[in-house]
Structures are given as structure tokens and as C-alpha cells.
Amino acid sequence: MEASSPPPDLLLLPPIPAPIERAWHLLTVLVRLRRPAPPAELAARCALLPSTSPELVEWLCRIPGSPLSLTDDHFVTVSETGFAVFGKFLSSMAALFVPRVAVRVSEQKRRLGDVSLTYVRKRKTRPVEDDVTLVPRAKRRLLMSSDGEVEELKEDQGVRKRLFPVNRSESNVEPKLLPNFESFIIEEEEGSGGYGTVYKARRKTDGKIFAVKYPHANAHSHHVKNEMKMLERFGGRNFVIKFEGSFSSGDAECFVLEHVEHDRPEVLKKEINVFELQWYGYCMFRALASLHKQGVVHRDVKPGNFLFSRKLNKGYLIDFNLANDLHQKFFRTNKPETTSFARVDAASLSTSKSPSTNHGRRTLTNAVLSNVTKEAANDYEKHLTTKKRTNWSPFDSQPTGESKNKYGSQAAEGNGKHRREGPCVGTKGFRAPEVLFKSLHQGCKVDIWSAGVTLLYLIIGRTPFGGDPEQNIKEIAKLRGSEDLWEIAKLHNCESSYPSELLDVRYLRSLDLREWCMSNTRRLDFIEMAPDSLFDLVNKCLTVNPRRRITAEEALMHDFFVPCHERLRKQRILRKAVVSDPGSLTQ
Secondary structure: OOOOOHHHHHHHHOOOOOHHHHHHHHHHHHHHHOOOHHHHHHHHHHOOOOOOOHHHHHHHHHOOOOOEEEOOOOEEEEHHHHHHHHHHHHHHHHHOOOOOOOOOOOOOOOOOOHHHHHHOOOOOOOOOOOOOOOOOEEEEEEEOHHHHHHHEEOOOOOEEOOOOOOOOOOOHOOOOOOOOOEEEEEEEEEEEEOOOOEEEEEOOOOOOOOEEEEEOOOOOHHHHHHHHHHHHHHOOOOOOOOOEEEEEEEEEEEEEEEEOOOOOOOHHHHHOOOHHHHHHHHHHHHHHHHHHOOOOOOOOOOOOHEEEEOOOOOEEEEEOOOOOOOOOOOOOOOOOOOOOOOOHHHHHHHOOHHHHHHHHHHHHHHHHHHHHHHHHHHHHHHHOOOHHHHHHOOOOOOOOOOOOOOOOOOOOOOOOOOOOOOOOOOOOOOOHHHHHHOOOOOOHHHHHHHHHHHHHHHHHHOOOOOOOHHHHHHHHHHHHHHHHHHHEEEEEOOHOOOOOOHOOOHOOOOHHHHHHHHHOOOOOHHHHHHHHHHHHHHHOOOOOOOOOOOHHHHOOOOOOHHHHHHHHHHHHHHHHHHHHHHHHOOO
16 A cells, blocks of 8 residues: 555654654554554553554554554554565664674774774674674584584684574583494483593393493504403402493494493582482492402593482493503502612511601691792792702701702702603592602592592582692692692602692691681582591591501591491391391282
């Protein structure tokens, strides 16, 4: 219908807004309503133009180029012109805002229309039609679309790639490309680590669920073979995950493991209670005790490598990539452990309470208290001579030599050469001090430390230590004090790895574990209810000196696990009663 002459209301309005501008203003009112509206309602809601009448609204719907349209049932809605303009607007938004490139200006004020002074602001939402962004580095990945087509995306620097809208539901997200196995149907990915990805898989023959570990393409064959050997040796017993077999897929050797329904660590750290933590620790130390009894170190104990089910109160140790047999690998030496530490006499190692060790601790304490606040900081910056540096040693005497490092000790075993270093493997935040110092003498006690950190993680609801090895050492010193750390650095000939900052007097004193947890926790209610036996157990696990650190067998006999032993004892009695008199339970 052609536009008729304007109604008398329009002739009475000020001449500033043109009819088309009034129509666009009414469109904004309609958009806020989020639905078609009668002309009368639209006129009533037009606050900026109070003289607007329903007749005027109808007329504005009929003018050429109007963004409004009047339906047959007399409702105002968006016209084709309005939709077309919206489309162009969204396209320009994609070009302007999504790259998020701001133009710097030399003036403080803003002037509309001057390109050199245009501000482009970050947007939290992305346009619906064309989601693009700049990517920082080149990557390649495969995506499988909903219709089954596989597309290879190459993300070069500075090239746009399509992203999912931030408000898109998970059901609309394109699935990851899953591997295809002859005997298994992959249902979902359950987790991924440094050496492989674990999938939940259903066996085609009988429908039974398993966990299939698929090594990454860059996984070293040594780690794959080592894990298979450990799983065959320990799997299925003493709370170690059961090994069901293996099969080849291309160049990869895949492991078939028992599938365990478990609670993820990010849930446990928020919700686990004391009763559940008792069974968590009991199962974990049972698994470690079985390994350590055979001279095997896991070397990567952490919450992610222990699958615990609160429903069953059972846990299983997994991921044996880094496991090491002390009888076969590089930790083995020709000398007994008590005499293999460089430049430490046998008397200092004969017992955990030896006089020389205690004397060394007193020496460090006295030296630091008397000298550190006055001399240590300046002396370290000026690289003191050998004679001055030896005053900070926790031992009475040091071998002489020309080659000294900045921490007051020789870098090698008495001959000035660079010392040999041990491995520093495992997960950041869970490594024992001797691992952080790269000692050549890393035994089963490294697992006990990691187990203690794992318990501490669940107690306070976050990772207690973190950062690179040096920062990790500093954070340990804040809790355990610097005396024992210095003692271990000397004991393992690792003084060069000892941070000089820890000679400050503020690091000397160790803290009460419960008080430290109260200051660092995200679970204050848990700590208030936790028994003292829990903190005593963690304290013994986090003993800095591995020679005084508790063993897995000793941990199992700790008071914290008395309820577990009592429960198991009652279960054994009940089983014996059932075997001796099967009908007794039915009477």
C-alpha cells in the first residue's frame, strides 16, 4: 500500500525528526519488547516522542524504506528493510570489534567521525553470524562436523578462524575426533596427560566397559614399554589399576585397563570428608607399599593419578610411565646407600638422630641468627671468598679447593668438577626436596612426600606448592623451615641448587601444619573438624630429610587409619562366619 498523506499529528510536531528517523526510533522500542506489538502499545511506550499516536505508528509502517511493517492481524513487526540493515550492521561489527585492535590516540578527548581518534572497545560477546578472532600461533587440528565430515584447520598467525559462540550449548559443540579401534567402540575421552589419552571404550563382543590408554605420537617407546611392564607386574592387586591387555593401533601400543568410576580431584578437593579421606589415604599407601616392597618407585604420585570412588571408598593407583625399578635403573650404585653420599662421613648417616646431624642443624641456626641479618645478603651479592662462605655451612668443616660456588660449597665431590645430577621428574608442586635438588639418591621416599602433598591438597582444597623447582623449594621452606632443606642440600651434595634467599632468618622456623592450613585453606570447616592424627600423618610424610621420612608400611599403621583397620577386621570376621555357617545370616 502506498503511503498516504501524513496524519494531522505529524504536522504539529517539531520539524527536527524526519518520519524515517521516527520509524527507526520506534524500532528500538520494538526491539526492547522482543515481540511484535499493537500500534497503540508501541505509541504508549515511545517516551521520547510523547505525541506519537497509534495512527502515526501505522503510517510510519507504510512509508518507503521503513524498518517497520504492519501485519495482517494489525501488529507492528520488523520489516525486510530492517532485517537487511541489521545484517549489514552485524557484518561490520565482525570486521570492527572481533579482532579487538585498539587505535592509540595522542589526545584525551573523543571526536566522533575522526578515524584517527576512534576507540575500539573489547566486547565480551561475539557476533552470531561470523565469529572470528586473531590466533597467536600456528597450530593444526582436526574437527568432525555434525554430518560426519572431517575438516583440517590450519591456524596461521594473524589468520582468522571460526570459533564457537560463548553462549552455545554443549550439545551444539562439534565433537573431538576420536580414534577408531577394531575391537572397541570409543564412547568418550576421560583424560589426557603428557604421554597419552585415556578413553572410555565398550568392547564390541560383549559390551563390557574398559579404559583404553592411547599413547601420544611423541611418547617415547621406553615409557610405553615401562608402563606395560609395571602394569603386568602389579596390576589388579593392592589397589593398583588392573591391566587387561594391550593391542596395536598403527604404530601405537594401546593399553586396556579396568574402567573405574571415580570422583575427579577438582570435586574431591571441595567435598571429601574425613571418613572418605581415611580410605583414600589407606588405599594409596597400600598401593605404594606393594611397589616399594619390590623396590619400585612410582615417581608421579598426585591426585590425578589416583582414581578414588567415594561411592565404594576405594582408590586405584594409575599411570606408571615414570615408574622406576631401583634394582635396574640409574639409581643403583655399587656402594650401599649409607656410604654413597659425597663428602659426608658415615657417622652423620648412621641414624636419623645422629649427633653430627643435630650439630649441623645447630651450626646453621647459630650462624644464620648471628650473621645473616648483617652479612649474608651483602656477602652473597659481593661473592665472598671461600673462607667467609664456609661460616654458613651446617657442618663443621669442608674440603678445601679452588672451585667454589656462590652457596659456599664445592660443585663436585671434592675435586672442583661439575657434579652429576639426578632426574627431576614428576609433576610440579608434588616433587620431593631431593628431586628438586636433582640428587642422585632418589628412593621410595619420593613417593611418600608426593602422597603427603596429595593429602594436603585435599585438606586445603588447592595445590600447596607450585612454580619452578627453585620457587617450589622456597615455598616448602616457608612451611618446613630452611634448616632441614640446607641439611638435605649438603647431604646430597646439592648446595649449588640451594637458593641463597633461604639463608634469611625469616625462613629458619618451621610452622605448625594445622595453623599453616588454616591460613592457606579453602576448606576451613574441614580443617576445624579434622583430627590431629591427620596432621601428624601429613607431617611425617612431609619430613624434608628422606632418611627420617615415614615409609608406606609405617603410614599404613598410623593412628589416622585405625578406623580402616577396624572396619577390615570386622569384614574378615563376617566372611569367616559366612564360610563356616552359610545359613547363619538368613536366620
